[in-house]
Amino acid sequence: MQVHILASGSTGNAALVELGGKKILIDAGISARRIERGLAGVGIHAADLDGVLITHEHSDHVRGIQVFTKKFRVPVYARPATWAGIPGYEQIPGVCRQELGEALDIGPVKIVPFPTSHDANDPIGFCLHYKHLKWVLATDLGEITNMTAEALAYADLVILESNHDPEMLRNGPYPAFLKQRIRSRQGHLSNHEAGQILSQIARRPLMQVFLAHLSQQNNHPELAEKTVADILRRNGCGVGEDIILRRTYPDRTSSLVF
Numbered sequence: 001m002q003v004h005i006l007a008s009g010s011t012g013n014a015a016l017v018e019l020g021g022k023k024i025l026i027d028a029g030i031s032a033r034r035i036e037r038g039l040a041g042v043g044i045h046a047a048d049l050d051g052v053l054i055t056h057e058h059s060d061h062v063r064g065i066q067v068f069t070k071k072f073r074v075p076v077y078a079r080p081a082t083w084a085g086i087p088g089y090e091q092i093p094g095v096c097r098q099e100l101g102e103a104l105d106i107g108p109v110k111i112v113p114f115p116t117s118h119d120a121n122d123p124i125g126f127c128l129h130y131k132h133l134k135w136v137l138a139t140d141l142g143e144i145t146n147m148t149a150e151a152l153a154y155a156d157l158v159i160l161e162s163n164h165d166p167e168m169l170r171n172g173p174y175p176a177f178l179k180q181r182i183r184s185r186q187g188h189l190s191n192h193e194a195g196q197i198l199s200q201i202a203r204r205p206l207m208q209v210f211l212a213h214l215s216q217q218n219n220h221p222e223l224a225e226k227t228v229a230d231i232l233r234r235n236g237c238g239v240g241e242d243i244i245l246r247r248t249y250p251d252r253t254s255s256l257v258f
């Protein structure tokens, strides 16, 4: 089993999970060439993917999809409204264009999408179940809804958005409308909110957490990790024991191999 976050952040997102012998890419928001290279860097041939899951149609999640599917005819699963929002999606080969419903089985892996609060057509996160394991990807969250909290509960591994530090965002260079969008209930999750939800949910021991989708302008990996860790410790959670925090990067791979 392995997880490789090839890229994470507002400039592009792609994560490879291998579970139950299946290789699944979640989002393709970097160029097809970068996806292919990133996968090769961890010993995986892009043509061997069993499927690609798409969270929503924003370009930082779908940028590479057209070129990638032209070269590698792997099935791509997205909500119908998400497909409709991807410019030029009609040019994607029909065999690759799969509509995602309430659940999907890729071999022994059961994939259950859950809705998220974000300004896209039908944004979702994913729970991946294999045997007793539960892995969850939850990024691009304006707020933690009950459904998101439920999805995160008892997960063994989580890729969770920790987008910005509210003070850096407030004092940063973004125009007011963009600051407002990021802060809104359909925008992005702050470090504080990520820490709070992790400290509140029901957990299994040794939860692995990748802090993901960090803003390059309004956050630092060290600050995100420190903020989340401080909140967890204040709530009696052993960081490095109960929860292992891991960093992700916009331009290099962050891996965990079991």
Ligand SMILES: [Zn+2]
Pocket: 056, 058, 118, 120, 140
């Ligand atoms: Zn988005």
Ligand SMILES: [Zn+2]
Pocket: 009, 010, 013, 058, 060, 061, 140, 213
């Ligand atoms: Zn995004």
